[in-house]
Amino acid sequence: MTALNDTTGRIGYFLGDVIESEWTAEQRAAWSGLMDIPPGLRREHNRELEASHRLTLSMLGLLGRLASVADHVLGLSDLARATGLSLSRVSRVIDVLEGRKLVERVRCPGDARAVNAQLTDAGLDLARNAQATLRSAVRRDFLSALDETEVAVLASAFERLFAHAAPCESAEPDAAGAGLLAE
């Protein structure tokens, strides 16, 4: 009846009509928003990045990671771990970036198995510019729509969800327990 129902559109198809009596309107709206909003933002930001810099978010993740370290060099496995992409994906995205002279593959001196990706000057430039583009998009599409309290609540809620989902990555290699974000 209220506006909340508008955002509850698709959720019933996944969870069943039962939730209309079992869950509150807020619970439904919170879950449906969490599942529906990010893909739309991702798509929009990908589009924008593509239009202004011919980059995808994955590419920018790799370039940005390289830009953040001294000398702008990292092994592909490190890049995969840092960005959360699979190593095979990293290898292929680096293929593309290398073709565009944004990075160079250089063999690692100390380890003949390893390959380092070295950011070029053009790559560093593009990364900086693309990051600025993305920052303003995030401000426009996300931050500007929320007040300070909401941002704080989101932050703490997500932090808890993150801990809930990924109890690993911590010190104890024992208490793993099938985290959602585990590899």
Add this chain to the structure above:
Amino acid sequence: MTALNDTTGRIGYFLGDVIESEWTAEQRAAWSGLMDIPPGLRREHNRELEASHRLTLSMLGLLGRLASVADHVLGLSDLARATGLSLSRVSRVIDVLEGRKLVERVRCPGDARAVNAQLTDAGLDLARNAQATLRSAVRRDFLSALDETEVAVLASAFERLFAHAAPCESAEPDAAGAGLLAE
């Protein structure tokens, strides 16, 4: 320094180191959580659905939509609109579901162009069971981690983001303005 930094992991690669001075820790954590949490949950729920019912979320979306209407019949275009999938994807997912006797394609009596998907008894059964599985997963991974206030804040924040992102679908076909969720 605080635990908030833990969830700020990947975000810098996309937005640049600048955000560490320009944005608050909460802003960073809120954005990074929004982008990182949903894919993990989706993956986990897909795995669970696959393991217990050999279904993906997309399949369940279609089955669930069919289960929600009288007679459990809908045209493929309607299914596409309702679930947000492209029509071509719907057509191919229906191929799979039909192969497993969960739905049947039946030509629409009134319109020779249209094809209806008719849920079978087995399909309805499976949809109900899979929805129950997903409900408990969402309770476990999402609702149980949040208190009532947080859920309410998320709901209202997402609602606003949704409105911000998709100002269309409303009455006025004029004031469109490039909505993020527009087709």
Add this chain to the structure above:
DNA sequence: GAAGATTGACAAATCAATCTTA
């Protein structure tokens, strides 16, 4: 011509298998 559906080509990502070197 436009709507409904299908099909082919492509994009992004994962997983499994393989090759090389530690």
Add this chain to the structure above:
DNA sequence: TAAGATTGATTTGTCAATCTTC
């Protein structure tokens, strides 16, 4: 044997072209 990297196959999705019927 395990780690790093690459490659091939597969999944999930889009878009563009096509065919049929309105």
